[in-house]
Structures are given as C-alpha cells and as structure tokens.
Amino acid sequence: MIIRMFDTAVDPEDVERGKEIFRTKVKPTFDALDGCHGIELLMGLEEHSGGLVDVAALARWDSRDAIEKAMETDEYKEAFADLKELFQQTPIVRHFDTVE
DSSP states (O other): OEEEEEEEEEOGGGHHHHHHHIIIIIHHHHHHSTTEEEEEEEEEEEEOTTSOEEEEEEEEESOHHHHHHHHTSHHHHHHHHHHHTTBSSOOEEEEEEOOO
C-alpha cells in the first residue's frame, strides 16, 4: 500500500472552513475513487511562527498508478479546488510504502 502525504498551512481563521470542505467534498470523493482506501485530514493544534496552522493529509492507495489515474479525474480536481484556495504555503507531497 502507498501512503500519499501532503502538508501545508492555513490561516487560523480558515481552519473551520477547511474542516467543513474536507468533510463535505474531499473525504466523500476520495472514498469513491478507485484504488483509494481513505483519507485523513490533520490540523495543527496551535499556530506556528508564521502565524499559520499546519495542515496535513494522509491518503492510502493501492499503488502509485492508482494515484496518478485518480489525479487525472475531474472528481479529484474538484474535490480539492475549494480547499486549495485556503493554502498559505505550497504543499509538500511525499509518498511512502507501507511495511507489513
């Protein structure tokens, strides 16, 4: 299984809006994507030195191929469109292989 993780930051005033977008758009979309085994959103509990709140997302996938195919779909692009508007930093994306 492949873990795709990205992290960025949002303005503290946008935290609740980000959570709502995730609950209503991102999570349901990812739950329906082929090869995706779920996504979690992690919100920092405090502001960091730049006055922003850290945000990370963790998604579980069958393969890198499944990720690439999903990223090409309109559903994937639309799911993140509103959330991306809140990002105050360019996301850092990482991929991990799980060890069983």
